Amino acid sequence: MRITDIKITNYRAFYGEHHIQLDKDGKNLMLYGENGSGKSSLFTAMKDFFLASVKKLPELEENIFLPASKKNTAKIEVTVKEKPDSTKSTVFELNAVQKEIVSADKILISDANKVKGFFDYRSLLRTHLGHNESVDLFNLLLGTYEYDKHYEYKLIEQGILYHSVNRFTNKEIGREWEAIADDTFNKKQTIRQQDSTKNYLKDKFNPGLKEILQSIEGDTNTFLKYFGINLIVKLEFDKVEYFGRRDLRGRNINLKIDFFTKHIPKHQYFLNEARLTALAISLYLASIKVNPTKGALKILVLDDLLIGLDMSNRLPLLEILKNHFVDVKADDRFQIIMTTYDKVWYELVKSYFGEEQWKFVEVYSKRLNDDDFEIPIIKHDNGYLDRAKHYLTEKDFKASAVYIRTEFERLVKTICDKQRIPVAYKKNQKEVTSDDFWTAIESQTNLDPALVKEIKIHRGVVMNPFSHYDLEKPEFEKELKDTIIAIEKLKAEIGNIKKDKSIDKLEKEVAKLNGEVAAKEKIIEDLRNKLKAK
Numbered sequence: 001m002r003i004t005d006i007k008i009t010n011y012r013a014f015y016g017e018h019h020i021q022l023d024k025d026g027k028n029l030m031l032y033g034e035n036g037s038g039k040s041s042l043f044t045a046m047k048d049f050f051l052a053s054v055k056k057l058p059e060l061e062e063n064i065f066l067p068a069s070k071k072n073t074a075k076i077e078v079t080v081k082e083k084p085d086s087t088k089s090t091v092f093e094l095n096a097v098q099k100e101i102v103s104a105d106k107i108l109i110s111d112a113n114k115v116k117g118f119f120d121y122r123s124l125l126r127t128h129l130g131h132n133e134s135v136d137l138f139n140l141l142l143g144t145y146e147y148d149k150h151y152e153y154k155l156i157e158q159g160i161l162y163h164s165v166n167r168f169t170n171k172e173i174g175r176e177w178e179a180i181a182d183d184t185f186n187k188k189q190t191i192r193q194q195d196s197t198k199n200y201l202k203d204k205f206n207p208g209l210k211e212i213l214q215s216i217e218g219d220t221n222t223f224l225k226y227f228g229i230n231l232i233v234k235l236e237f238d239k240v241e242y243f244g245r246r247d248l249r250g251r252n253i254n255l256k257i258d259f260f261t262k263h264i265p266k267h268q269y270f271l272n273e274a275r276l277t278a279l280a281i282s283l284y285l286a287s288i289k290v291n292p293t294k295g296a297l298k299i300l301v302l303d304d305l306l307i308g309l310d311m312s313n314r315l316p317l318l319e320i321l322k323n324h325f326v327d328v329k330a331d332d333r334f335q336i337i338m339t340t341y342d343k344v345w346y347e348l349v350k351s352y353f354g355e356e357q358w359k360f361v362e363v364y365s366k367r368l369n370d371d372d373f374e375i376p377i378i379k380h381d382n383g384y385l386d387r388a389k390h391y392l393t394e395k396d397f398k399a400s401a402v403y404i405r406t407e408f409e410r411l412v413k414t415i416c417d418k419q420r421i422p423v424a425y426k427k428n429q430k431e432v433t434s435d436d437f438w439t440a441i442e443s444q445t446n447l448d449p450a451l452v453k454e455i456k457i458h459r460g461v462v463m464n465p466f467s468h469y470d471l472e473k474p475e476f477e478k479e480l481k482d483t484i485i486a487i488e489k490l491k492a493e494i495g496n497i498k499k500d501k502s503i504d505k506l507e508k509e510v511a512k513l514n515g516e517v518a519a520k521e522k523i524i525e526d527l528r529n530k531l532k533a534k
Contacts, residue, residue, distance in 0.1 A: 001296035002026020013038030038376035153185035166208030219286035
């Protein structure tokens with residue numbers, strides 16, 4: 001079960017109707033947008049949409065520039081398809097009038113909402129900002145409560161674990177905690193009821209919460225290993241105890257950190273921003289894994305998570321998503337929506353995942369008129385080859401050749417990265433060219449020699465930038481077409497290209513010989529030192 005289409009109309013930044021197509025197989029989405037272009041409005045739209053499956057929203061925020069005649073026209077439409085080859089699809093609508101999803105099938109959306117798979121950079125801050133002596137995650141995980149104007153203790157915000165199931169009761173632990181809070185803060189209990197609450201906490205709630213936290217703790221430490229950070233996490237929870245009305249003690253889930261086996265008190269002040277962000281991402285993803293995910297639709301929406309991470313710490317996130325959320329068995333697979341304002345990161349995700357399971361979309365802001373407000377412009381990124389074909393039909397041969405060469409450069413870098421093919425070392429990495437990547441592929445892989453020969457020919461004629469002054473000649477139109485076909489063949493072969501085993505064998509032999517040489521050099525050096533001593 002996957003989302004195949006998202007339509008947003010007159011909602012927040014989205015003035016007018018805007019359409020994001022995720023193809024019939026419901027691809028994952030990577031969206032790039034400049035600051036202020038509306039990418040965060042997509043995150044909020046999806047969050048509002050799923051929340052509206054379980055309760056009526058106070059409002060559906062409309063674009064502030066809507067004229068009076070278009071008031072109450074904001075809506076979010078999401079199309080869900082069971083299988084790529086299925087003819088049946090269901091369109092769910094959230095609009096400004098009803099403010100909730102009205103559909104007999106909305107249980108599909110409400111089940112997906114239980115995953116709580118929506119978080120952004122501000123969410124990550126909650127794992128370390130505002131904590132003084134220790135980091136207490138109880139409210140973040142179980143829910144935030146406050147007294148309302150009637151002095152009733154009410155749930156203000158559901159915690160991440162609200163829908164996580166307590167194995168000891170087979171109930172959602174957030175609902176259990178809400179009932180316990182209501183009973184003990186808002187009601188006068190008899191002695192018998194007080195004893196019942198004490199026993200429930202002791203025998204059911206506390207053991208259930210401990211078990212869930214142990215699972216989160218294990219996954220958090222697993223995810224942290226991807227970042228190469230020597231941190232060990234422990235979620236310290238003892239027990240919640242009832243001592244009388246409005247007197248529940250032990251409402252603490254303290255986050256304890258060991259750094260290189262040494263306990264770090266107040267780690268929120270000790271760890272740098274990159275480590276705190278990696279820790280927060282690991283915690284959130286681990287928490288989502290313990291939520292109910294047996295429903296057919298599982299969504300993970302990540303909005304600009306990586307502000308605090310440098311590039312070397314961003315790649316581990318992709319590995320976590322790939323190994324634990326994307327390339328997993330169908331029942332555990334998530335559909336991922338990511339947004340970013342960082343174009344380099346956007347291109348890296350495209351290179352890492354490829355386009356088979358992912359859709360890449362760019363959103364920009366544009367004024368309707370010179371003195372008017374800005375609206376988002378959604379541009380589906382169909383890849384460099386599609387652009388090359390477009391310019392070919394427009395007879396702009398030079399532009400076509402530039403996009404062909406750009407796609408070739410992207411492909412050879414992707415192949416070398418995925419197969420871990422060593423490329424000629426240069427002190428200044430900016431001097432490493434597509435020639436170096438292609439030479440490495442040609443000499444170290446099992447790529448079909450006929451295709452190698454074909455690409456060699458086209459590289460000299462079309463993919464060499466110094467030949468572009470001749471591209472206005474009519475015969476080069478056919479050369480461009482043939483080159484596109486060759487690049488499409490190379491693209492289709494990515495999954496089949498393997499590093500030559502003989503190269504691995506040679507590398508091992510070289511490493512062995514280097515080791516032997518180093519050992520003999522040490523023997524010679526020791527003998528020299530002995531001679532000098534005599």
